[in-house]
Amino acid sequence: MRRLAVLIVVMMVICATVGGVSVLLLYRVAFDQQAQRLIETVESQAELMEAVALYVKLTSRDDEDWRRITLGLIKNAHAEFDYTGLGQTGEFVIAERSGEEIHYLLRTPEGIDPRPWTLPWASDPERPMHRALMGITGSFVGPDYAGVTVLAATHSVDVLDMGLVAKLDVAEVRAPFIHAGMVIAGIAVVLIAIGTVVFFLVGEPVVRRLEESEAHYRRLFDHSPTPILIVDPVTTLPVAFNNALLAVLGYTRDEFAALPLAVYEAKETEREIADHLDRLMIEGGEFETRWRTKAGAIRSILVHARVVEFNGRPVCHAVITDITRRQTAEARAREFYGHLLRMNRANELGQMLAGLIHEVRQPLTAAFNYTSACRRVLEQGRDPPERASELAAKASGQIERASEFIGSLKLFLQHEDMALEPGDINAIVKETMELAAIGSGAASLAVRLDLEEDLPDVPVAKVGLQQVLLNLVRNALEAMAGTPLPKLTVKTARREEGGVELSVIDTGTGISDEVALRLFQPFVTSKPGSMGIGLSLCRSIIEAHGGRLWWEPNSEGGAVFRFSLPSEGPHPIQGSGR
Ligand code: ADP
Numbered sequence: 001m002r003r004l005a006v007l008i009v010v011m012m013v014i015c016a017t018v019g020g021v022s023v024l025l026l027y028r029v030a031f032d033q034q035a036q037r038l039i040e041t042v043e044s045q046a047e048l049m050e051a052v053a054l055y056v057k058l059t060s061r062d063d064e065d066w067r068r069i070t071l072g073l074i075k076n077a078h079a080e081f082d083y084t085g086l087g088q089t090g091e092f093v094i095a096e097r098s099g100e101e102i103h104y105l106l107r108t109p110e111g112i113d114p115r116p117w118t119l120p121w122a123s124d125p126e127r128p129m130h131r132a133l134m135g136i137t138g139s140f141v142g143p144d145y146a147g148v149t150v151l152a153a154t155h156s157v158d159v160l161d162m163g164l165v166a167k168l169d170v171a172e173v174r175a176p177f178i179h180a181g182m183v184i185a186g187i188a189v190v191l192i193a194i195g196t197v198v199f200f201l202v203g204e205p206v207v208r209r210l211e212e213s214e215a216h217y218r219r220l221f222d223h224s225p226t227p228i229l230i231v232d233p234v235t236t237l238p239v240a241f242n243n244a245l246l247a248v249l250g251y252t253r254d255e256f257a258a259l260p261l262a263v264y265e266a267k268e269t270e271r272e273i274a275d276h277l278d279r280l281m282i283e284g285g286e287f288e289t290r291w292r293t294k295a296g297a298i299r300s301i302l303v304h305a306r307v308v309e310f311n312g313r314p315v316c317h318a319v320i321t322d323i324t325r326r327q328t329a330e331a332r333a334r335e336f337y338g339h340l341l342r343m344n345r346a347n348e349l350g351q352m353l354a355g356l357i358h359e360v361r362q363p364l365t366a367a368f369n370y371t372s373a374c375r376r377v378l379e380q381g382r383d384p385p386e387r388a389s390e391l392a393a394k395a396s397g398q399i400e401r402a403s404e405f406i407g408s409l410k411l412f413l414q415h416e417d418m419a420l421e422p423g424d425i426n427a428i429v430k431e432t433m434e435l436a437a438i439g440s441g442a443a444s445l446a447v448r449l450d451l452e453e454d455l456p457d458v459p460v461a462k463v464g465l466q467q468v469l470l471n472l473v474r475n476a477l478e479a480m481a482g483t484p485l486p487k488l489t490v491k492t493a494r495r496e497e498g499g500v501e502l503s504v505i506d507t508g509t510g511i512s513d514e515v516a517l518r519l520f521q522p523f524v525t526s527k528p529g530s531m532g533i534g535l536s537l538c539r540s541i542i543e544a545h546g547g548r549l550w551w552e553p554n555s556e557g558g559a560v561f562r563f564s565l566p567s568e569g570p571h572p573i574q575g576s577g578r
Contacts, residue, residue, distance in 0.1 A: 003207075004199065008192060015188035019181065027177040031151070034173055035139035038153035041092065041166040043137075046155040049074055049094075053159045067160060071105060078108045089150075089169035096162045097121060097133045104129075104145075105162065119145055128152035132163030141170060227320035230310060233277045236261035239315050248301075248322050250294040266292040280305045280316055288323070300324045363402040370395030420459035420545065420569050425492055425500050426451045432466045433490065436473055447473070450491040455500050459569035460545060468538040468549075472504040472561045475534065478527070479508025479559065487556075499547070499566040507558040511551065519551065538563075546570030 053070040060066035074094070086092065094106040100121045124130065126142050132154035144150045144167055152167035221228065227245035231238055237260055246256060249264055261277075262270045267290040279285070284306035291301045302321040307314050374391035377383045433447055473488070480486035489505040511519065518524045520539045525532025535549075542549040542563045549563040 004196065004204075007199065008196060011192045011195060012188070015192065016185075019184035019188060023177050023181045023184065026180070027174065030177070031173055034168060035151055035153065038086075038151065038166040038168065039137075039139055039155075041086070042132075042153045042155035042164045045092065045166070046157050046164050049157045049162070049164075050159050053157070057159070070160060075106055078106060086166065087168055087172050089172045091165075091167055093129060093165045093167070094162055095129045095133065095165075096160070102129055102133065128154050128165040128167055129163050132156055132165050227322070229318045229320060230308070231261060231277070231316045231318065233281050233314070233316050236273065236277065239310055245320060248293070248299060248320065249291060255294070264291050264293075266290040266298055277316060281307050281314060300327045360402050363398040367395040367398035367402070370398065420461055422457040423460040423462055423465075424457055425455055425460070425465075425502065425565065426453075428460065428462060428465055429469065429490055429492060429502070432469045433473075435466070436470055446486070446488065448487070448489040450489055452493045455492060455494055456498075456567055458499050458565045458567050460565060461541075464541045464544070465565075468541050468563065469502070469504070471534045471538050475561075476504055476506035476508060476559070479510075480506050481508075483508055495564060498568070499564060501562060501564045503560055503562045505554055505558070505560045507554065507556055510553060510557060511559050516551075520549070544570060 049070070052073055053066065056070045056073070057066040060069060071094075078092070092106075092108045093104060095102050095104045097103075102119045102121055104117045104119075119127075119129075121130070124143070125134075127145055128140060128142065128150065129145065131140060133156065135156045135158075137155050139151065139153045141149065141151050144152065144165075149170045150167040151170050151173055152165050155164045156162070157164060221240070222242045223244075224242050225244055227248050228240075228242050229238060229245050230240040238257060241256060246253060249256065251259065261273050265273055268276060276287075286302070286304050289301050289303060291299050293299060300323045302323045303318050304321075305316055305318040308317040309315075310317075370391045374388050374395065377388040377391060429449065429451060433449065436447075469490075473490070476488050477486075480488065485507060487505075487507045489503075491503040491505060493501050493503075495501050512526070515524060515526055520535050522533040522536040524535075539549045542565070546566045546569050547564045549561070551559055551561045554560050
């Protein structure tokens with residue numbers, strides 16, 4: 001609606017300007033023409049009067065007569081003359097100066113208006129007749145003897161000592177143009193009204209559709225679940241952003257609209273931001289950074305940026321991914337697998353033992369308390385026998401709890417609790433190597449994977465197998481630390497007798513004869529601070545799968561640890577050694 005009002009005002013201003021200027025120009029031309037006509041009238045009259053006067057003067061006897069006769073002739077001629085061309089208000093006037101008075105001698109056409117025939121000479125020096133009697137020739141706009149504004153032409157007739165004025169009311173000259181202006185204004189109003197209606201009928205629906213479409217896309221943008229930010233590369237102020245972005249940072253729309261990038265960018269300095277934006281504006285790109293939320297929390301942010309044109313200028317369009325949770329999850333995974341790796345180390349084992357002792361001691365202490373209470377009840381005989389049996393039941397419940405725990409621990413140590421499920425060894429190897437990389441903090445480990453394709457699935461306990469693999473890889477990496485050409489290969493192959501074989505081949509220090517003799521026995525280690533039970537645990541896990549774990553020297557130097565996994569799972573006798 002406001003737009004329509006503006007449009008109408010603009011159209012009116014244009015019409016008024018064009019119409020007004022046209023009418024004014026035409027008026028100026030007509031005015032000048034009218035002035036010219038009046039000048040021509042007084043000039044021709046003056047020449048005529050002079051000619052008549054000279055003729056009468058030549059033929060008459062005395063001075064007085066020839067002036068009077070001339071004037072009489074002029075008056076007669078004017079009485080006969082049909083004045084056209086001076087319009088409704090036009091007048092032709094002849095006057096003479098007599099001392100301090102102006103005597104009006106002739107006014108044509110006669111009787112238009114009863115006016116005084118004599119006016120004082122000093123009444124108004126700007127009146128047309130005054131100027132004519134002063135000998136001023138030309139056109140002039142000003143008040144006449146009756147005070148009406150007129151367009152007048154003045155001329156003097158020197159022979160007769162008279163002044164001539166031909167004049168026309170200015171209002172009469174203007175009248176047709178005022179009329180024309182009003183007609184133009186009326187036409188303009190009608191045209192504007194028609195234009196408005198046409199705009200409503202044709203333009204408005206189009207505009208509304210455009211507005212709806214814009215609103216639709218704005219809604220899509222605003223409610224997109226992906227945070228989007230468009231930044232002015234010069235001011236670093238946001239040009240556009242959606243609700244998802246505000247949700248990441250916790251600002252309100254108005255607050256964020258005034259924030260330069262440096263306020264919430266937590267990784268780069270202002271100088272680095274400017275350099276980075278310059279680079280992005282040339283090549284775009286993807287990078288990780290950190291943002292500070294309104295509450296001061298730090299979020300890890302992945303930015304995909306590119307240059308787009310927005311309102312005719314290049315801006316940086318960034319799609320944001322909040323990877324804080326992903327990074328936290330990765331950190332947890334790292335921690336978990338680091339934990340798996342460290343499981344065999346002494347202090348961890350100590351902690352585990354402390355936990356186990358606690359788990360067993362707690363129910364036994366409770367059982368002891370219940371049996372003591374039961375004995376007291378029986379000895380004192382005050383409570384009913386049901387009370388004693390209730391306490392005894394509670395004590396046996398606690399003992400059962402401890403017994404169950406020890407039983408499950410035994411099963412765990414014997415790996416009988418491991419649920420074996422058919423698994424793709426190659427997939428498990430790849431996944432474990434990625435996790436080992438995460439665990440080591442490296443983007444990827446320099447491990448060569450030599451995996452035979454289309455291996456059969458074999459029954460495996462995935463976590464147990466991962467633990468074995470991680471142990472062997474860790475041992476290999478530790479053995480290669482400081483060697484000039486470390487090369488670690490994890491190889492899978494199909495076994496002729498069925499099942500698969502997995503080898504971890506390193507070019508490390510190799511295994512000394514002394515260690516080799518007791519390699520798979522627990523507490524055998526060459527590393528200070530290690531418990532040396534990793535390999536014995538690995539062997540027991542592989543044997544729980546019905547497989548075998550062994551080692552052989554690597555022909556290139558170093559050691560090869562291999563294990564087999566049968567296709568049919570643990571043999572009843574092989575399995576756990578029960
Ligand atoms: P830990 O690694 O805690 O010492 P392990 O049972 O895993 O316990 O290993 C026992 C010992 O076997 C190690 O201390 C090391 O001397 C030796 N060993 C294991 N794997 C390798 C290997 N790939 N290369 C050389 N020595 C190894």
